Amino acid sequence: MKIGIIAVQGDFLEHAEIVREIGGEPVYVKKPMDLEGIDALIIPGGESTSIGKLLSRAGLEERVRELALEGMPVLGTCAGAILLAKRVTDRRVGEVKQPLLGVMDISVVRNFYGRQRESFETSVEVEGVGKVRAAFIRAPAIDQAWGSARIISYLDFPPYGRTGVAAIQKNVIAVTFHPEITGDYSLHRYILTLGKR
Amino acid sequence: MKLIDSYVYLDRLKELIYSLLEQRDLIKEEGKELFPLRISTPLVNYGFVSMLKGGVIMDVTNERQAEIAEDAGAVGVMVLDKLPYDVRKAGGVARTADASIIKRVMDSITIPVSAKCRIAHEWEARILEELGVDLIDESEVLTPADESAHIDKWKFRTPFVNGARNLPEALRRIEEGAAMIRTKGEPGTGNVAEAVKHIKLVNRDISILRGYAQAGDFEAILSYSRQNQVNYELALLTAKLGRLPVVNFAAGGIATPADAALMMWLGADGIFVGSGIFKSADPENRARAIVIATTHWDDPEAVAEAQSMVSERGALEGIDLKQLRPEELMQVRGV
Numbered sequence: 001m002k003i004g005i006i007a008v009q010g011d012f013l014e015h016a017e018i019v020r021e022i023g024g025e026p027v028y029v030k031k032p033m034d035l036e037g038i039d040a041l042i043i044p045g046g047e048s049t050s051i052g053k054l055l056s057r058a059g060l061e062e063r064v065r066e067l068a069l070e071g072m073p074v075l076g077t078c079a080g081a082i083l084l085a086k087r088v089t090d091r092r093v094g095e096v097k098q099p100l101l102g103v104m105d106i107s108v109v110r111n112f113y114g115r116q117r118e119s120f121e122t123s124v125e126v127e128g129v130g131k132v133r134a135a136f137i138r139a140p141a142i143d144q145a146w147g148s149a150r151i152i153s154y155l156d157f158p159p160y161g162r163t164g165v166a167a168i169q170k171n172v173i174a175v176t177f178h179p180e181i182t183g184d185y186s187l188h189r190y191i192l193t194l195g196k197r
Numbered sequence: 198m199k200l201i202d203s204y205v206y207l208d209r210l211k212e213l214i215y216s217l218l219e220q221r222d223l224i225k226e227e228g229k230e231l232f233p234l235r236i237s238t239p240l241v242n243y244g245f246v247s248m249l250k251g252g253v254i255m256d257v258t259n260e261r262q263a264e265i266a267e268d269a270g271a272v273g274v275m276v277l278d279k280l281p282y283d284v285r286k287a288g289g290v291a292r293t294a295d296a297s298i299i300k301r302v303m304d305s306i307t308i309p310v311s312a313k314c315r316i317a318h319e320w321e322a323r324i325l326e327e328l329g330v331d332l333i334d335e336s337e338v339l340t341p342a343d344e345s346a347h348i349d350k351w352k353f354r355t356p357f358v359n360g361a362r363n364l365p366e367a368l369r370r371i372e373e374g375a376a377m378i379r380t381k382g383e384p385g386t387g388n389v390a391e392a393v394k395h396i397k398l399v400n401r402d403i404s405i406l407r408g409y410a411q412a413g414d415f416e417a418i419l420s421y422s423r424q425n426q427v428n429y430e431l432a433l434l435t436a437k438l439g440r441l442p443v444v445n446f447a448a449g450g451i452a453t454p455a456d457a458a459l460m461m462w463l464g465a466d467g468i469f470v471g472s473g474i475f476k477s478a479d480p481e482n483r484a485r486a487i488v489i490a491t492t493h494w495d496d497p498e499a500v501a502e503a504q505s506m507v508s509e510r511g512a513l514e515g516i517d518l519k520q521l522r523p524e525e526l527m528q529v530r531g532v
Contacts, residue, residue: 008492009251009272011244017199030493045248046272047308053270054492079248090307110307116331117354119241120234137245138309138331157234181244183201 001192004029004038006064008054010046010079014180018188032063040073040191043080043101045137045178048088048110051079052099061101068103073194074172075187081167081174082108082140104169105147108176112141113157121182126166126175127152133184134165134177141176142167203442204243206434211239211351211374237354239376245356246332246377246444249273249309249467253457253488254446256280256471259298260305262480269484273309273332275469276302281338281385282472282513285525291339293321299328311358316531317343326355332377334358337530338384338471347531350374360448362395364402365425366532368435371443372428378441380465381528382449385472387515389450389459391528396447396463403435410436440464449528452477452513454490454503461494478511 003019005012007028016026019042027038035041041064043051055061068074068084076084083100087107090096096110113120119137126132132153142164145151153166153175166175171194179187252272257263263274278294279287293314303310311332314321316339325333335348337360347370350357356376361367367378380399382392402421409417415433422432434442447460448469457468468491470484477483486506493499 007251011247011250013250014199014201014247017201021199030496046250047248047252049267049308050252050270050272050488054488057489058493092304093307096307115303115329116242116245116309116356117237117326117329119245120236121238121240122234135241135244137241137248178244181201181204181240181247183205 001025001040002027002038004035004041006041006043006051006055006060006080008058009050010044011178011180012044015042015044015188018180018183018185022185022189022192024188024192029060030058032059035060035063035067038072040075040194041067042191043074043076043083044180045078045080048079048082049098052083055083055101056099061099065101065103068101068172071171073191074103075191076172076174077178077180078137078139078176081142081176082110084172084174085142104167104172104174105145105149106142106167106169106174107144108140108142110140111138112160112163113139122155124153124155124165124177126187129186129190132179132186133182134175134179135181136177137181139176141165142174198437198439200247200438200440203434203438204240204247207243207371207442208239210430215351242356242376243443245309246358249446250444251467251492253468253470253491254311255474255484256469257302257475258294260301262475263302263306263310265481265484267306267308269481270488271308271484272467273311274302274306275334275471276310276312276330277338280472280475281527282387282476283385284338285385285516293318293325293339296324296328299325299330303329313339315339316341317346317348319348322348322353326353330355332356332358335375335531336360337381337527341530347373358446360528360531361399362528362532363398364406364435365427367399367441367445368427368431372431375443377444377446379446379448379469382447382451383518383521383526383528384449385516385527386450386518386521387452387473387476387513388518389452389456390518392447392449392451392460393463395528396460396465399441399445400464403440406432406436407439451487452515453507453509454486454500457487458490458494458500461491467491473513476513477507479507483507483511
């Protein structure tokens, strides 16, 4: 199975290592032609503003959006989740202008838990996947889901209460944490099963 | 051997080093360890810098420049008082940037904000951590506070980046707790030659170590680590991994899109650009062009397009290294 990984910026190397580990074939996606023949797509963590700008500059934005809407399994982690969302705000700066793919009916708040000093590790329970070891790095939170999108994992974060950390809409999954840094393979295995359906 | 394994390994190494201290803290703050969230662990720090891969971090001195950097697609900014080029011109003691400027920059952009402290200046680093910067650069561009030591970075919650000119220097900084390395170059010169030299030195030693590991010659790895005063476990990890166990960015003298692509081709995970952008005649364009060249370094067509966005006439004029007196070199600070 060929798994495309958006490789314009971010931790695409770590995703590729996991894809290889679970028997998939990672394909780095930097140009539209790299999307040919892939069975699933991963949008890695990184800086969502940079990735968004580079995606539209490389002419990838439109094609990725089409593939997601056509039913290709897509996993977005952290910055990837931000790019998949339709609405984005920043906790400190407020409204942000940045290019988005906007394929999921969710809204996210960037840098929700604070800056890097407040980044943390924990385990979260994801519906349909199970317990996932997760690293939250300058992570966003999913505060709303509407339409056919649904929040499938919550985290009890002491100062702020219950926050959404994963959402699904048909074939597209957004998680606000990084399973690829902790070496947890379960979400990657999960999107492979979505592809077989 | 995977890169993720190196993060997990370094995480454990830190745990070993500090296991006794942790025992003490555990007793002190009884029950706190039961808290299910572990904040500021080494793993989230290695993870954070890992997210910057393939990106460009730009030196800025005010929020206007920070906004230009964010608009251009930078993955982060590095706040300093004076750009290295101006440090050279101004002379005197170079210290960390104004706290008020750092705060203003953090409030104006959403990408990570880094700042520099002097080598071994533990309290400048403490202040930067208190202000909430995302990454601290213990940097030879500023005047060192101690000529012979570095900060014990394991004590901090904020990740550190340190400069290195060769593999032993890099491994010594990682042993002290650096989450990220940048090959030093010679900052503020607009001359990429030293950055190239340093990354090649790092690569050369890595391939030597890798050869030992592949041949199963662990005695040679041990002897390398003794000769170069580096931790054996870290040398072994590097040998097995075939690359630096943490993320490595190229820095020092990068002034054009072609410079950035060259450093990526030599194996850098990303780029630091300092004086190259804001001392040029066309900062906005140049910043955008350098970001494109860094992402698409393996695509000559894209790099050519990026290079044609800027003019050589607008580039930082640059300083020939041969005209610098030995005492003017910054790269030799803090080995």
